[in-house]
Amino acid sequence: MYANFSETIINRLSIYMHYLIEQEEQGKQLVSSYDIAQVCGVTAGLVRKDLARFGKFGVKGVGYDVAELCEGIKRILGLDHPLRVAIIGIGTLGSYLLSFQEFFNGNYEIVAVFDTNPEAAITCIASETGKPVNILHLNHLGEVHEAHQIDIAMITTIPSEAQEATDHVVQVGIRGILNFTSSHVKVPMGFVVKNIHFVNVQDSLIYVLQFSQYG
């Protein structure tokens, strides 16, 4: 267990890790702090400082062993064991997430997909890994969680149903929530929500562009 570092540092570690996974796949065995820095838009010094907070990685003048550093960061982030994910809401976004390979690099496994629409809740679709994934009615969330201990619920419903879906997730005791809808959702103490609002990011890009154009 490591100390509770800031989101900024943890976000950089995640970026380093995904770069390392990519390098490992390409058969690379050693990288320098300069290589890593290049990807994250920081200095090599900051990469070394970030990593030094968590232990001794790499050999001076030689670099970092890709596989070893990758495993090290996974351990720090808590990604060194399988993590079970449930998707709540099987619209286009839910379907996309099922096919999103990058999620699986971090040991994520999509256990099941839930929907309140009874018509959706009868099919079974294959994820990117080739493993079939069941689409179940949201009423079954509790029993699936009991059997599989779900770490994260991804909320991909329509915005107006996001809170209801979240309440259901909280009620069965899933503590990590990734909210992909544009709605704000509330959870009690001990539960954690992270929001991924990409339409809002896009809107704010347009806003900023107005000033970068005329300013």
Place this chain on the structure above:
Amino acid sequence: MYANFSETIINRLSIYMHYLIEQEEQGKQLVSSYDIAQVCGVTAGLVRKDLARFGKFGVKGVGYDVAELCEGIKRILGLDHPLRVAIIGIGTLGSYLLSFQEFFNGNYEIVAVFDTNPEAAITCIASETGKPVNILHLNHLGEVHEAHQIDIAMITTIPSEAQEATDHVVQVGIRGILNFTSSHVKVPMGFVVKNIHFVNVQDSLIYVLQFSQYG
């Protein structure tokens, strides 16, 4: 042209706007600051304060006219005219974005999809709006931009090709970049990049959960 407000305020306006679009679709004509506050997880007072920065909206004791407020926020954000989007990289993410209805609520139009893979660059697929979208080789980006004046390029390549794609976007003069890859990309002054790194957000959620569990 409005003053350059903080990203936090602009992000909230975007959330308010998408809520209003949803309400409008459901035929609702009036909303209160309490209704809006509920969605965004802020107080009704903050909603009123946010809106008051940009002009006079709503009638005390009556509420806000949904269509009028929605148009007002679109004007503030620069979303009151059609915005042209190009997708660079037609993997699963690029394909998903093509089908993502929420993008089109803000007047976004996907003009074309580009890829460097010559096999991808021969097909033509339909977007959610039913309009066919051409998949072109990245070499054609300049001429398409000249004909259509693209506002935003969405980078959805594999991470290791993100900078190269971005360089191409910058070279033809598209100033808004939405980077969906896990790579950092660099742009010169006058260009704006916003990053949407959802795998990194998910990784940091797992990290935070460790402490919320034991802490």
